[in-house]
Amino acid sequence: xxxxxxxxxxxxxxxxxxxxxxxxxxxxxxxxxxxxxxxxxxxxxxxxxxxxxxxxxxxxxxxxxxxxxxxxxxxxxxxxxxxxxxxxxxxxxxxxxxxxxxxxxxxxxxxxxxxxxxxxxxxxxxxxxxxxxxxxxxxxxxxxxxxxxxxxxxxxxxxxxxxxxxxxxxxxxxxxxxxxxxxxxxxxxxxxxxxxxxxxxxxxxxxxxxxxxxxxxxxxxxxxxxxxxxxxxxxxxxxxxxxxxxxxxxxxxxxxxxxxxxxxxxxxxxxxxxxxxxxxxxxxxxxxxxxxxxxxxxxxxxxxxxxxxxxxxxxxxxxxxxxxxxxxxxxxxxxxxxxxxxxxxxxxxxxxxxxxxxxxxxxxxxxxxxxxxxxxxxxxxxxxxxxxxxxxxxxxxxxxxxxxx
Numbered sequence: 001x002x003x004x005x006x007x008x009x010x011x012x013x014x015x016x017x018x019x020x021x022x023x024x025x026x027x028x029x030x031x032x033x034x035x036x037x038x039x040x041x042x043x044x045x046x047x048x049x050x051x052x053x054x055x056x057x058x059x060x061x062x063x064x065x066x067x068x069x070x071x072x073x074x075x076x077x078x079x080x081x082x083x084x085x086x087x088x089x090x091x092x093x094x095x096x097x098x099x100x101x102x103x104x105x106x107x108x109x110x111x112x113x114x115x116x117x118x119x120x121x122x123x124x125x126x127x128x129x130x131x132x133x134x135x136x137x138x139x140x141x142x143x144x145x146x147x148x149x150x151x152x153x154x155x156x157x158x159x160x161x162x163x164x165x166x167x168x169x170x171x172x173x174x175x176x177x178x179x180x181x182x183x184x185x186x187x188x189x190x191x192x193x194x195x196x197x198x199x200x201x202x203x204x205x206x207x208x209x210x211x212x213x214x215x216x217x218x219x220x221x222x223x224x225x226x227x228x229x230x231x232x233x234x235x236x237x238x239x240x241x242x243x244x245x246x247x248x249x250x251x252x253x254x255x256x257x258x259x260x261x262x263x264x265x266x267x268x269x270x271x272x273x274x275x276x277x278x279x280x281x282x283x284x285x286x287x288x289x290x291x292x293x294x295x296x297x298x299x300x301x302x303x304x305x306x307x308x309x310x311x312x313x314x315x316x317x318x319x320x321x322x323x324x325x326x327x328x329x330x331x332x333x334x335x336x337x338x339x340x341x342x343x344x345x346x347x348x349x350x351x352x353x354x355x356x357x358x359x360x361x362x363x364x365x366x367x368x369x370x371x372x373x374x375x376x377x378x379x380x381x382x383x384x385x386x387x388x389x390x391x392x393x394x395x396x397x398x399x400x401x402x403x404x405x
Contacts (some may be wrong), residue, residue: 006157007032007128008320009147011135011170015048015111016292016309017163018118023062023317024161025125029324032155033127034147036134036164045269046192046229047111048306049222055307056103058314066121067103070114074107077223079204082388084374086212090384108224110192111306135164138173140287159320160288163313166274168294174283176290178297180276180349186360189244191230191253192267193260202228207391209374213255218359220391221257227266230256233359240270273299275353277345281312286323286334289316296345301355302392304348312341355393 010021013035021031051070060067076097082090097104122129137148138160147155162170171178195201201223208219218233230253234243242248249268253260274297281290292309319337323330361367370387377384 006030006144007155008159008161009034009145009155009157010161010163011035011138011147012162012164012168012292012294013037013115013119013129013131014163014165014292015114015118015306016313017161018115018122019059019062019310020161020163020291020313020316021122021127022066022118022125023314024320025122025127026062027317027321029317029321031127032157033122033129034133034135034149034155035129035131037131039129039131043110043112043115045190045267046224046227048114048300048303049108049110049224049229050303050307051107051109051114052303052307053103053105055310056107058310060103062314063121063125066117069121070109070117071104071107073113073117073225074109075201075203075223075225076104076107077203077205080207080388081204082207082209082384083211084209084371084377084387085216086208087374089374089377090381090388092388108222110224113225114306135169138162138170138288140174140283140285142285142287145287158287158324161313161316161320162288162290162294163292163309165293166297168290170288171278171290171294174280174288174290176278176280176283178276178278180297181274181353186234186236186238187240187270187272188234189232189240189249190267190269190271191232191249191265192227192269193230193253193257194227194264194266196264201226207388209370209387211256214252219256232256244268244270271300273356275299275349275356277342277349281338281341282334286331289319289334289337291316291341295341296349298348298352299356301352301359302348302395304352304393308344308348311344315341351393351395353393355391358390 007030008024010017010033013033021033024031056067056071078094080092134150135147136150139146144158145160162168164170203223206221210216211219217235220231222229276297278290278295281295291312298304315337319333322333373383373387
């Protein structure tokens with residue numbers, strides 16, 4: 001293989017791959033982005049709704065105006081409520097935010113909208129996107145990489161950024177396995193509901209423990225731009241083919257949110273949660289860098305997946321830029337990327353796991369602790385605060401530190 005040169009090849013045009021391409025272009029590095037799907041693909045389901053304020057700042061510093069644009073297309077819900085068996089145990093309302101004060105603490109919008117904004121930013125930045133280009137093989141050596149697509153096309157460059165998701169072909173080409181919990185017990189049904197035409201959108205995020213109208217299942221309602229997500233936790237014995245069928249959703253959904261015309265139900269999804277981390281985030285030659293769900297899979301509590309993927313992408317771009325400036329420094333720069341981002345993945349996996357155990361208590365003692373907190377919350381507010389925070393897991397560190405989300 002020729003000595004490392006040419007573009008960096010990013011595989012996967014989800015939000016993390018798109019941001020990786022932008023971060024590389026911010027360093028004036030040529031980028032070819034390969035995506036298996038067509039340009040007009042349709043994303044179903046609300047997916048990664050919550051964009052942390054730290055992520056907005058990361059987008060903004062990488063591509064000026066980008067964080068503000070994402071924030072402007074999302075919503076900032078300002079009321080948080082938590083109920084236990086129908087009784088409120090926590091509530092807090094935040095004052096309306098003045099947009100002139102800069103980036104908000106977070107924004108909520110569908111992943112498809114985030115991708116649209118990032119894709120246009122990539123086009124403006126000169127990223128070459130090749131749609132309908134599924135990657136079948138990645139070959140690397142000390143000089144660079146060769147990527148082969150299903151159509152027989154080969155692309156070569158200095159590095160590959162693998163952002164091609166949970167079933168990553170890039171990761172499989174490196175021979176790196178995922179380690180952790182292949183699946184957790186149970187599943188969640190997520191229903192996307194469009195706002196009522198002409199109505200006033202709700203800006204309340206509501207968490208229900210053991211919702212009486214859901215036969216004691218947990219329910220989470222989260223607003224996003226133009227609609228909201230209803231997340232229902234399964235119980236033992238639930239069959240996803242039944243409870244998540246359109247007819248069954250139409251039956252039980254009005255009990256949770258009131259009358260809901262079928263036309264307002266825009267998507268129904270079933271999620272089983274994985275806790276997996278790649279044993280390594282690179283290949284032996286330090287030419288392939290794994291980011292986002294190609295490198296780690298978390299339960300969604302705390303919005304750690306896409307947000308941590310943004311940090312992975314920025315860190316990968318930094319490491320690649322160092323390696324291209326000084327080829328002798330490439331191995332060390334990529335190794336530092338791996339050390340920092342695997343440590344962050346381990347922190348996030350543990351935090352998401354703690355949230356999952358809180359929502360699905362593994363023992364009678366854990367269930368009793370939750371019940372006791374709910375009973376005491378009216379007289380000891382910190383118990384209500386715990387019930388509010390615990391479903392999202394602890395947040396040690398900060399997003400950009402390499403040890404946070």
